[in-house]
Amino acid sequence: xxxxxxxxxxxxxxxxxNNAFTYRVPFEMNEHIKTGVRVVVPFGRxxxxxxxxxxxxxxxxxxxxxxxxEAVLDDAPIITGKQFKLWxxxxxxxxAPLGDVMNAALPSNFKLxxxxxxxxxxxxxxxxxxxxxxEYQVFEALExxxxxxxxxxxxxxxxxxxxxxxxSLIEKRVIITQEDLKQKYAPKTQLFVEFAKAYQSDxxxxxxxxxxSENARKKKQLDVLLTLLKLGSYKQGESTPIxxxxxxxxxxxxxxxxxxxxxxxxxIKRLEISRLAEGSEADSSxxxxxxxxxxxxxxxxxxFIEKDVTLLHGVTGSGKTEIYVELIQEQLDQGKQVLxxxxxxxxxxxxxxxxxxxxxxxxxxxHSRFNQNERVEIWNSLLHNDTTKFQIVLGARSxxxxxxxxxxxxxxxxxxxxxxxxxxxxxRYNGRDTAIVLRAFHDAKVLLGSATPAMExxxxxxxxxxxxxxxxxxxxxxxxxxxxxxxxxxEKRDKTMQSDFxxxxxxxxxxxxxxxxxxxxxxxxxxxxxxxxxxxxxxNPHCKNxxxxxxxxxxxxxxxxxYCSYFTPPxxxxxxxxxxxxxxxxxxxxxxxxxxxxxxxGVRVQRLDLDTTRQKNSxxxxxxxxxxxxxxxxxxxxMVTKGLDFDNVSLVGILDADMMLNRPDFRAFERSYQLMSQxxxxxxxKTKRGKVVIQTYDPDHWIIQHVINHDFIGMYxxxxxxxxxxxxxxxxxxINLTLKHRDPNKLEMMAADLADRLVAVFGSRxxxxxxxxxxxIQNSYLKVIRLKVEREASHKKVKKLLQQKxxxxxxxxxxxxxxxxxxxxxx
Ligand code: ADP
Ligand code: ZN
Ligand code: ZN
Numbered sequence: 130x131x132x133x134x135x136x137x138x139x140x141x142x143x144x145x146x147n148n149a150f151t152y153r154v155p156f157e158m159n160e161h162i163k164t165g166v167r168v169v170v171p172f173g174r175x176x177x178x179x180x181x182x183x184x185x186x187x188x189x190x191x192x193x194x195x196x197x198x199e200a201v202l203d204d205a206p207i208i209t210g211k212q213f214k215l216w217x218x219x220x221x222x223x224x225a226p227l228g229d230v231m232n233a234a235l236p237s238n239f240k241l242x243x244x245x246x247x248x249x250x251x252x253x254x255x256x257x258x259x260x261x262x263x264e265y266q267v268f269e270a271l272e273x274x275x276x277x278x279x280x281x282x283x284x285x286x287x288x289x290x291x292x293x294x295x296x297s298l299i300e301k302r303v304i305i306t307q308e309d310l311k312q313k314y315a316p317k318t319q320l321f322v323e324f325a326k327a328y329q330s331d332x333x334x335x336x337x338x339x340x341x342s343e344n345a346r347k348k349k350q351l352d353v354l355l356t357l358l359k360l361g362s363y364k365q366g367e368s369t370p371i372x373x374x375x376x377x378x379x380x381x382x383x384x385x386x387x388x389x390x391x392x393x394x395x396x397i398k399r400l401e402i403s404r405l406a407e408g409s410e411a412d413s414s415x416x417x418x419x420x421x422x423x424x425x426x427x428x429x430x431x432x433f434i435e436k437d438v439t440l441l442h443g444v445t446g447s448g449k450t451e452i453y454v455e456l457i458q459e460q461l462d463q464g465k466q467v468l469x470x471x472x473x474x475x476x477x478x479x480x481x482x483x484x485x486x487x488x489x490x491x492x493x494x495x496h497s498r499f500n501q502n503e504r505v506e507i508w509n510s511l512l513h514n515d516t517t518k519f520q521i522v523l524g525a526r527s528x529x530x531x532x533x534x535x536x537x538x539x540x541x542x543x544x545x546x547x548x549x550x551x552x553x554x555x556x557r558y559n560g561r562d563t564a565i566v567l568r569a570f571h572d573a574k575v576l577l578g579s580a581t582p583a584m585e586x587x588x589x590x591x592x593x594x595x596x597x598x599x600x601x602x603x604x605x606x607x608x609x610x611x612x613x614x615x616x617x618x619x620e621k622r623d624k625t626m627q628s629d630f631x632x633x634x635x636x637x638x639x640x641x642x643x644x645x646x647x648x649x650x651x652x653x654x655x656x657x658x659x660x661x662x663x664x665x666x667x668x669n670p671h672c673k674n675x676x677x678x679x680x681x682x683x684x685x686x687x688x689x690x691x692y693c694s695y696f697t698p699p700x701x702x703x704x705x706x707x708x709x710x711x712x713x714x715x716x717x718x719x720x721x722x723x724x725x726x727x728x729x730x731g732v733r734v735q736r737l738d739l740d741t742t743r744q745k746n747s748x749x750x751x752x753x754x755x756x757x758x759x760x761x762x763x764x765x766x767x768m769v770t771k772g773l774d775f776d777n778v779s780l781v782g783i784l785d786a787d788m789m790l791n792r793p794d795f796r797a798f799e800r801s802y803q804l805m806s807q808x809x810x811x812x813x814x815k816t817k818r819g820k821v822v823i824q825t826y827d828p829d830h831w832i833i834q835h836v837i838n839h840d841f842i843g844m845y846x847x848x849x850x851x852x853x854x855x856x857x858x859x860x861x862x863x864i865n866l867t868l869k870h871r872d873p874n875k876l877e878m879m880a881a882d883l884a885d886r887l888v889a890v891f892g893s894r895x896x897x898x899x900x901x902x903x904x905x906i907q908n909s910y911l912k913v914i915r916l917k918v919e920r921e922a923s924h925k926k927v928k929k930l931l932q933q934k935x936x937x938x939x940x941x942x943x944x945x946x947x948x949x950x951x952x953x954x955x956x
Contacts, residue, residue, distance in 0.1 A: 136187060138162055138198060140170055140180035143232045145555065147220075149183055151190045152198045162198070165206025165213070167239065169199040169292045177279055179239070179292065181208065181231065200292050207239065207512065209532045211570045218566050224864075224928055224951045225556035233556055234530035236504040237306070247295065247304045248276045252320065259301060263294050268303055321370035322386060323362050325396045330366055334358075337394065350389055353381040357395075370400060415458070415487065416451050425600045426452050429576065432596030438565055438575040440544075440590045443600035444839070445580045445810025446607060446774075450480065452600075453540050454487055456576065457521060461491065465537025465573075466511070467521045468528060470560055472546035479752070479774055480542070481523060493519035495528040508532060526551060526560025529567055536571035539564045544577040544586060545803055547796075550956035557952050580810060580841075581803040584852065587845055588859040610781070610812040610819035612837040614828035628724045634782050634822045635728060638762070641820075642732065646779035647755065648762045649769050651808045652721055653789055661688065663703035664710040670700065676905035682719065693907045721764050721784065729762075737765035769808060779819055781812040786825040790832060793902055795857045796956070798832050802844050805836045858954075861917040862924060864931065867950040868898070873910040879938075879947045880912040886934045887914065891927075894918055909948075928953075 133156045139149040152170050154162055162168070164182050172178040177199065189195075216230045249271045260268060263286055270277060270285050283291045298304045328337050341351040356379045357363070362371045377383055389395040418426060425441065429452070432439040443449045453469070460467045471480065485492050493507040510518050512532040522528055526549050541549070541561045549560040561577065568575045577586055577595070590597035603609065615631035625632035641648050661681055662669040670679045672690035679688035681699060689696040702709045725734045737751050748768075754760050756775060763769060789801040805823065813819020823833060835844035853860050868883065870876035880898035887895045896915040904911055918927050935951075938944050 134159065134187065135189075136162065136185055137190065137195065138168065138182045139184040139186070140168060140182055140198075141227050141231050142170070142172055142178050142180040143235075144172070144178075144228045145226045146228055147226050149227070150180070151195050153195045154185075154198050158198060158201055161201040161204075163206055165208050165210075166204075167202040167207060169202065171196050171199060177283070177292075183213065202292055202296060207508075207532075208234075209512070209534070211567075212530065212532055214570055215529070215563070215567055219556050219558050219563060221925070221928070222566075223556045223558050223953045224932065225558075229555045233527065233551070233554075233558075236508055239505070245306055246276045246278050247271070247282070247298075247306055250302050250305045253303055260303070261294075261297075263288075264298055264301075264303070267294060267298060271304065320373040320397055321400050322357065322373050322376055322390075322395055322397055323368050323370040324357070325393050328363075328394065329368055334363055349382050349385045350394075353385045353389060354394070356381045370398065373397065415454055418451060418455070419448065419604060421600060421602050422448050422452055422604070425598050426455055428598040429456065429596075432598060433574045436596035437568060438577065438589075438594075439596035439598060440582055440586055441576055441578045441598050441600065442582055442587070442590075442841070443578065443580060444603060444609065445807065446603040447580070447600040448604035449542070449578050449600070450483060453542070453576070453578070454484070456538060456540070457484075457488070460537040461488075461520055463537060464516065464535070465520075466533050466535050468531075468533065468536060468539045468564070468567075469521060469523045470528060470539065470541045470549070470564055471523065471525060472543050472548045473525060484521065484523060488521055490518060491520045493522045495522050495524035495531065526558070526563070529560055529563045533567075533571060536567070536573040538573055539568055539575045540578065541575065542578045545579045545581055545583040547800070547956040550954070552952070552956075555950075559954060559956070562954070581806050582841075584799055584845065584848060585859045588849070607813070608818045609839045610809050610821050612809060612821040612823065612839075614833060614837070615822050615824045616828050617824055617826045627728050629721065629784065630724065630728060631822075631824050634824060637780055637820060637822055638729060638782070641780040642729065642761060644779065645777075647758065647760070647775065647777045648780045648782065649778055649808065649811050650721060650762060650764045650782045650784060651766075651769055651804075652764065652784045653766060653804070661699065661711055663706060663708060664712045665708040666703060666706040668703050668705040670697070674905070674907045676903050684719065692903065725762060725764070733759065733761045735760040735763055737763055737768050767804070769811065775811065778811055779813055779817065781808055781819065781821045783808060783821065783823045786823050786830075786833060787827060790827075790830060795852075795855070798844075798848055798851075802832050802836060802841075802848075805833070806839070806841070809836065856917050858920075860920060862920050862922075863953075863955055864916040864918070864927075865952040865955045866914040866916070867901070867952070868912045868914070869909045869948040869950065870946065871909055876910050876912055876947065879944050880914065882941075882944065883935070883938050883949075884914050886938055887916065887931070890930050890934060891916060891918070 135156075136154040136159060137151050138154055139151050141149050150170070150172070152168070162182060162185055164185060167179050167181055169177050169179055179202065212234070216227060216234060219225065219230050220227045249268070266286060267277070267282055270282075274281075277285075279291060279295070282295070286294065295304070299306070324334070328334050338351070338354060341347045341354060353376070356376060357371060360371045360375065360379065362369050373386065376386065386395065386397070390397050425443070429439055429441065441449060441452065443452075457467050457469070469484070481492075481494060493510075495504060495507050507519050507522065508531060511522070511534065514534045522531060524531075541564055544561050551558055551560075565575055567573075579586070582590070586595070589595045613633070615633040617626070617631060620626050620631045620633070627635055630638075638648055661679070670688055671677065672679055672693065672695050674695050675690055675692040677690060677692055679690055679695075679697070681687075682689050686699065687696045688699050700711070703711060719736065722734050722736050725732060735751055735754065737748070751760075751763075755763050758777060783805055786801065786805065789804060790797060792800075794800075809819075809821040811819075812821050823836070825833060827833070831847060832844065835841075835847070849859075852858065857863070866883070868876060868880050870879065884895060884898050894917050896917065898912040898914045901911050901913050916927075916931070918924070935949060
């Protein structure tokens with residue numbers, strides 16, 4: 130008899146622990162285990178988890194009895210070797226547990242865990258013939274109980290290896306996980322109804338109707354048939370499927386449709402509905418490039434011969450997208466894949482539409498706000514190297530995790546955007562920097578695009594690490610907007626302000642409106658009013674969980690915390706001095722909206738911020754209305770600064786430049802320059818030279834002066850000196866450690882302990898501990914320790930030392946209750 134081998138597998142689980150876990154493989158699974166496939170394993174007390182095998186070996190784990198693998202979920206690996214290499218890099222570089230990386234990387238459909246709850250699929254068509262006995266049992270239970278977790282299912286079936294059953298039920302579209310439902314399940318296929326094969330001629334249909342009209346008990350079914358005919362499902366020997374939902378909307382009863390289906394009069398089938406909206410079918414006629422665009426394109430190609438990463442520094446409106454399109458086409462012609470990274474996908478629908486117009490179905494959009502099934506579809510299609518679809522993937526940062534096989538080019542548009550960095554949860558990775566690492570695994574090229582590159586990026590380009598191509602003219606020789614300042618100090622003195630608006634800006638707004646032109650106003654804060662303060666004693670309402678003032682939201686008439694979700698009704702009198710002279714200080718987007726209707730009566734104002742765009746399509750709707758000129762003034766936060774392209778905007782107002790400039794953050798100046806330049810770029814893009822008005826108390830501020838002169842390089846040079854003098858990036862690399870604890874006194878001691886340990890190895894490179902700007906969030910106090918290390922240092926070594934010190938720190942029992950959040954390259 131052949132000897133059976135005893136195998137062990139190392140499995141990564143979606144838990145924040147640095148190591149893989151070892152499990153024993155039951156003999157009967159020996160043939161099915163492979164690296165990269167998912168397995169179900171017991172974890173913790175009677176919990177099942179799904180993990181991925183990263184290693185198969187025969188080494189018996191020492192010191193403990195290993196548990197058995199419960200089930201193997203896949204026939205073939207679901208991740209590639211390159212992906213796994215990337216996971217490892219992220220885990221090491223950002224000091225994040227591999228389990229966290231896996232969690233961020235996999236679409237949630239791949240991660241069935243103990244907390245997963247399943248429900249009946251809202252569109253389940255009720256065809257039970259295809260179910261196995263076990264599957265049927267789950268279905269039956271769900272009809273009674275609505276939702277079940279995996280443990281309950283395991284109990285019902287009396288077996289432990291339930292994942293294969295779940296997987297099959299999901300594939301057969303009988304059940305859905307709760308997470309999917311939460312993501313507003315939007316089906317790509319829908320149920321259609323049409324007459325069965327036996328009823329495909331006038332005579333057959335007539336006879337059928339006759340039968341049903343002669344039977345009084347079949348009145349409801351007759352109605353269904355007549356509605357179907359009315360909706361045009363049958364015409365002169367031609368049959369057209371009709372949406373079942375449409376039929377029901379027209380009064381047809383769902384159960385009668387089912388009966389007719391059983392009686393083989395009607396056929397119900399599931400058909401794809403095109404995901405591309407009508408009217409946006411592929412139109413592959415590219416725009417011909419301007420001379421400047423063409424030479425930039427040529428320069429990029431030349432640059433790519435020597436440099437793997439190239440920065441395209443092109444002013445706003447220079448036509449970078451058309452250059453991207455040419456480069457993408459080149460890759461497609463060679464059969465290669467393209468990854469196009471964007472800061473926040475919802476914010477760039479215009480760009481998605483442009484690319485879909487050129488490349489049609491080849492474009493896949495991968496974003497966490499999208500339906501999980503679509504994400505899995507893109508994942509699988511790439512994994513199986515299906516080159517007919519999704520050769521171009523457009524995505525936010527998480528798209529770097531996809532199983533690319535043959536990546537030729539990565540484009541990172543608006544590469545300076547801070548939203549490429551994930552802050553919560555871990556891994557705190559930067560999508561742009563990760564893309565550059567991913568590049569190397571595929572020997573692909575990276576093009577970074579921006580009108581206002583990040584300091585680090587431009588530094589790398591200047592040093593020759595990256596190629597640099599500049600495009601300093603707008604397309605169509607349009608002039609850069611003319612930028613003015615409104616001096617708030619002077620206007621306050623002269624009493625020319627109208628509430629928060631300078632007389633200067635009001636004049637310009639009136640002029641634009643008279644010319645039937647549109648206006649964008651930028652305010653870096655949402656809500657009605659950041660602070661409600663007592664005029665007498667200065668008291669202002671604070672969040673009870675966090676150390677921040679509450680913001681007044683007028684529409685809902687509540688005071689709200691932007692850090693946790695605490696809210697409370699506004700108070701009528703000051704609780705400290707009992708005065709009722711409560712006054713609003715500062716101003717948010719909601720208040721601006723109100724004031725505008727007083728200053729400019731009859732004007733149509735719309736806000737664009739996180740509060741107005743919560744619903745899935747509201748962002749798109751607002752932009753469409755603005756494009757259709759149903760809105761005169763768009764008031765918004767950061768959202769209005771990004772990549773929007775409207776041709777009737779002649780004026781942009783920046784309401785509070787000082788607030789941006791005064792933020793206590795080493796990137797405040799860089800960000801202020803970027804924001805002001807980007808939002809300025811929305812002005813006057815097609816018709817004529819646009820205008821920008823910046824309201825400020827400090828019109829001579831050097832950042833504002835560089836914005837006025839469109840002088841990125843000047844700003845860069847100046848800021849670089851500051852960065853060098855104060856030991857900041859790009860000269861130094863930073864790692865922030867945030868300690869969190871409910872007890873401020875304990876936190877104080879623990880932070881001091883950790884800082885001491887770090888100073889012992891890193892010396893003066895350690896700063897703090899200090900309280901951050903907001904020192905309490907959700908009832909936990911925070912302290913930050915910053916590490917600044919010369920960029921020439923070995924960062925692998927630095928992180929290893931740091932991890933060692935943290936481990937030492939935690940080995941003291943007293944310290945175990947504090948949480949440490951590690952943020953490498955904070956943004
Ligand atoms: P950027 O992304 O650099 O700010 P865009 O790519 O949005 O600039 O281009 C600005 C405007 O110029 C867009 O309306 C775009 O349609 C137009 N445009 C750019 N290149 C061309 C071209 N070659 N032919 C016609 N229109 C172009
Ligand atoms: Zn008071
Ligand atoms: Zn709060």
